[in-house]
Amino acid sequence: xxxxxxxxxxxxxxxxxxxxxxxxxxxxxxxxxxxxxxxxxxxxxxxxxxxxxxxxxxxxxxxxxxxxxxxxxxxxxxxxxxxxxxxxxxxxxxxxxxxxxxxxxxxxxxxxxxxxxxxxxxxxxxxxxxxxxxxxxxxxxxxxxxxxxxxxxxxxxxxxxxxxxxxxxxxxxxxxxxxxxxxxxxxxxxxxxxxxxxxxxxxxxxxxxxxxxxxxxxxxxxxxxxxxxxxxxxxxxxxxxxxxxxxxxxxxx
Amino acid sequence: xxxxxxxxxxxxxxxxxxxxxxxxxxxxxxxxxxxxxxxxxxxxxxxxxxxxxxxxxxxxxxxxxxxxxxxxxxxxxxxxxxxxxxxxxxxxxxxxxxxxxxxxxxxxxxxxxxxxxxxxxxxxxxxxxxxxxxxxxxxxxxxxxxxxxxxxxxxxxxxxxxxxxxxxxxxxxxxxxxxxxxxxxxxxxxxxxxxxxxxxxxxxxxxxxxxxxxxxxxxxxxxxxxxxxxxxxxxxxxxxxxxxxxxxxxxxx
Numbered sequence: 001x002x003x004x005x006x007x008x009x010x011x012x013x014x015x016x017x018x019x020x021x022x023x024x025x026x027x028x029x030x031x032x033x034x035x036x037x038x039x040x041x042x043x044x045x046x047x048x049x050x051x052x053x054x055x056x057x058x059x060x061x062x063x064x065x066x067x068x069x070x071x072x073x074x075x076x077x078x079x080x081x082x083x084x085x086x087x088x089x090x091x092x093x094x095x096x097x098x099x100x101x102x103x104x105x106x107x108x109x110x111x112x113x114x115x116x117x118x119x120x121x122x123x124x125x126x127x128x129x130x131x132x133x134x135x136x137x138x139x140x141x142x143x144x145x146x147x148x149x150x151x152x153x154x155x156x157x158x159x160x161x162x163x164x165x166x167x168x169x170x171x172x173x174x175x176x177x178x179x180x181x182x183x184x185x186x187x188x189x190x191x192x193x194x195x196x197x198x199x200x201x202x203x204x205x206x207x208x209x210x211x212x213x214x215x216x217x218x219x220x221x222x223x224x225x226x227x228x229x230x231x232x233x234x235x236x237x238x239x240x241x242x243x244x245x246x247x248x249x250x251x252x253x
Numbered sequence: 254x255x256x257x258x259x260x261x262x263x264x265x266x267x268x269x270x271x272x273x274x275x276x277x278x279x280x281x282x283x284x285x286x287x288x289x290x291x292x293x294x295x296x297x298x299x300x301x302x303x304x305x306x307x308x309x310x311x312x313x314x315x316x317x318x319x320x321x322x323x324x325x326x327x328x329x330x331x332x333x334x335x336x337x338x339x340x341x342x343x344x345x346x347x348x349x350x351x352x353x354x355x356x357x358x359x360x361x362x363x364x365x366x367x368x369x370x371x372x373x374x375x376x377x378x379x380x381x382x383x384x385x386x387x388x389x390x391x392x393x394x395x396x397x398x399x400x401x402x403x404x405x406x407x408x409x410x411x412x413x414x415x416x417x418x419x420x421x422x423x424x425x426x427x428x429x430x431x432x433x434x435x436x437x438x439x440x441x442x443x444x445x446x447x448x449x450x451x452x453x454x455x456x457x458x459x460x461x462x463x464x465x466x467x468x469x470x471x472x473x474x475x476x477x478x479x480x481x482x483x484x485x486x487x488x489x490x491x492x493x494x495x496x497x498x499x500x501x502x503x504x505x506x
Contacts, residue, residue, distance in 0.1 A: 169467030214422030
């Protein structure tokens with residue numbers, strides 16, 4: 001398969017890496033801005049193009065991996081011959097690609113950071129396509145590097161994305177709140193690491209609902225109030241503590 | 254060391270287990286209510302007592318591991334000879350034990366659930382005592398099963414406890430919110446597990462502040478609004494999504 005990668009941010013870079021590690025050949029990288037596109041193209045041994053009208057017209061697969069807000073404009077200006085065009089967004093519908101003959105969604109459900117290596121075989125890929133033939137094609141292609149393939153339509157993919165924001169982005173933010181509370185008081189974040197690891201082990205093994213512990217879970221209102229007082233100086237943290245405690249208590253009714 | 258364990262809930266049971274695994278001898282378990290205390294005493298090969306005035310007076314170490322609100326009453330009624338008395342609370346001050354001659358705090362910073370096995374050597378123990386001699390004694394005793402010992406005073410311990418509520422109880426609740434969103438839509442929670450594992454790997458390895466990703470981190474307001482609409486039916490979840498997104502955006506200013 002000859003692949004063109006449109007985009008060169010975090011997600012695009014990791015996807016490029018996955019593809020080249022699994023023997024696929026990215027022949028071209030497109031990016032409106034020179035620098036990061038050029039770097040990624042070199043890394044992948046691909047050519048680089050920064051003019052959308054000059055994108056190679058005869059590739060087999062076009063992967064659009066840019067920020068959601070730029071997808072429509074890119075699609076409007078992309079003209080190709082026969083290949084299948086996919087985007088990698090958790091939220092954009094399949095139909096934003098319906099000007100093409102063959103199209104689909106190829107959404108990797110993972111958090112990608114620069115300079116972080118990943119076990120690619122564990123990444124879930126959420127697939128969707130405009131017909132069964134294209135869906136099979138995307139499945140066969142993806143099986144070469146992932147054991148974790150799900151066929152999910154646009155409506156459900158959006159819900160998975162919201163759930164992922166809670167499970168990944170928001171939990172990471174709570175870790176960062178706890179880090180901030182400790183560091184401001186000259187205590188190392190290391191002290192919490194075994195607790196964090198065990199919290200996740202339990203949630204993954206036994207289901208999080210069954211694993212809930214803590215003051216709100218015991219409806220220990222005097223301790224909750226003491227903690228709220230302690231957070232007096234950090235209004236944001238105090239609000240978060242209050243709202244999450246309330247919601248945990250509500251969830252037990 | 255002859256040890257008396259006062260309490261027989263989750264934390265007390267796990268601590269009893271740790272002690273008996275490391276060759277210490279729990280000679281007696283106290284609990285006001287018969288059942289769980291009796292079960293734990295049998296498991297540890299200890300005697301059981303449900304009358305505080307009959308607790309063995311000649312032990313070397315008394316470990317009070319009951320719900321915070323019951324500590325003061327228990328202390329008021331506990332009369333012993335020479336041993337050192339500790340409590341295992343994250344929040345109660347050292348001085349709640351100052352009627353005794355030798356006392357301290359022995360706080361295991363971990364989430365304990367029934368029927369969950371743990372690597373005990375990784376549990377951080379936060380220690381405090383009324384003098385250096387007793388602190389050394391608690392340190393030497395704890396070193397036999399944990400590599401993770403911290404000397405931390407009552408003020409700082411309380412802050413560590415609040416931080417732990419964010420990093421453990423609240424993150425687990427967010428996992429449980431994401432599970433609920435998925436299950437209500439007939440999607441398996443398994444789909445999120447690789448993402449959750451990677452989120453934690455990154456937070457532990459690179460610091461959570463540096464690992465933040467997601468719509469709020471990119472100030473992607475149109476996506477945030479779309480997600481808020483999607484949560485219209487779950488007002489609690491919608492409020493949590495809004496507040497955490499706002500706080501993430503504030504944290505970047």
